Amino acid sequence: MSIKNTILEIENLKKAYDEIKVLNGVSLDIKKGEVVVIVGPSGCGKSTLLRCINGLEEIQGGEIRLQGEIISGRQKNIHLVRQKIGMVFQSYDLFPHMTILNNILLGPVKSQRRDKKEVTEEAEKLLERVGLLDKRDAYPRQLSGGQKQRVAIVRALCMHPEVMLFDEVTAALDPEMVREVLDVMLGLAKEGSTMVIVTHEMQFARAIADRVIFLDKGEIVEEAPPELFFTNPATERARKFLNVFEFDTVKGIKNIE
Numbered sequence: 001m002s003i004k005n006t007i008l009e010i011e012n013l014k015k016a017y018d019e020i021k022v023l024n025g026v027s028l029d030i031k032k033g034e035v036v037v038i039v040g041p042s043g044c045g046k047s048t049l050l051r052c053i054n055g056l057e058e059i060q061g062g063e064i065r066l067q068g069e070i071i072s073g074r075q076k077n078i079h080l081v082r083q084k085i086g087m088v089f090q091s092y093d094l095f096p097h098m099t100i101l102n103n104i105l106l107g108p109v110k111s112q113r114r115d116k117k118e119v120t121e122e123a124e125k126l127l128e129r130v131g132l133l134d135k136r137d138a139y140p141r142q143l144s145g146g147q148k149q150r151v152a153i154v155r156a157l158c159m160h161p162e163v164m165l166f167d168e169v170t171a172a173l174d175p176e177m178v179r180e181v182l183d184v185m186l187g188l189a190k191e192g193s194t195m196v197i198v199t200h201e202m203q204f205a206r207a208i209a210d211r212v213i214f215l216d217k218g219e220i221v222e223e224a225p226p227e228l229f230f231t232n233p234a235t236e237r238a239r240k241f242l243n244v245f246e247f248d249t250v251k252g253i254k255n256i257e
């Protein structure tokens with residue numbers, strides 16, 4: 001995978017909810033085509049970090065830059081953020097009264113004012129790729145959780161984001177649905193998408209990451225390539241964290257490597 005220029009820069013990011021400090025000066029650079037996986041104990045601030053990147057949270061300090069442009073703080077250009085950063089959440093948030101295709105078209109056609117025919121063709125290609133072209137005219141309630149999550153990924157991709165953020169996208173899925181979603185993400189990684197992924201699936205993290213970030217109590221404690229992080233973490237805190245996961249890894253994704 002070619003890792004070239006820095007696309008996203010996070011510098012000394014601070015985030016608190018009232019008195020509770022959640023991110024205590026996080027700095028992180030992400031390069032074009034890089035897949036960064038963020039792991040860490042529950043409540044350490046992983047989701048908050050993604051939400052800050054995506055402009056969903058006010059921040060109390062630091063700066064976030066996308067392609068050199070400040071997208072945080074007072075200069076925040078939410079329009080730019082929405083156009084260039086795609087986010088997929090644990091809950092897929094599809095509109096229940098709209099067909100799958102119309103859910104996907106909404107952003108590109110309404111917000112980006114792109115040609116409906118052209119976006120439809122693209123959406124159909126992407127749906128085919130994730131094995132869901134036959135669900136084009138179905139409604140979200142007619143799809144399984146794994147299928148809805150794949151639609152949510154297609155919907156984000158159709159906006160042509162520079163960076164894709166994934167927040168625990170398999171957490172709400174039944175074990176047998178997990179693999180199909182992770183496979184789509186592995187495919188995107190292979191094609192050179194820039195991705196920031198929060199996950200508790202350690203084996204998946206190991207398979208997909210170019211770099212693993214270990215976040216604990218709102219600070220980056222360790223960052224390393226996966227082959228190093230998962231076999232020989234540098235810190236006691238990371239070692240303890242991984243020990244817990246020895247009993248809790250991977251639902252149905254054993255042979256991924």
Ligand SMILES: Nc1ncnc2c1ncn2[C@@H]1O[C@H](COP(=O)(O)OP(=O)(O)OP(=O)(O)O)[C@@H](O)[C@H]1O
Nearest residue numbers: 017020022040041042043044045046047048049168
């Ligand atoms: N809207 C909010 N208001 C107040 N506190 C919040 C809010 N959102 C998150 N927090 C707190 O911030 C901390 C970090 O939460 P966050 O969801 O970022 O953690 P996480 O690492 O993603 O956890 P998990 O792995 O359990 O999803 C937690 O202590 C949480 O209770």
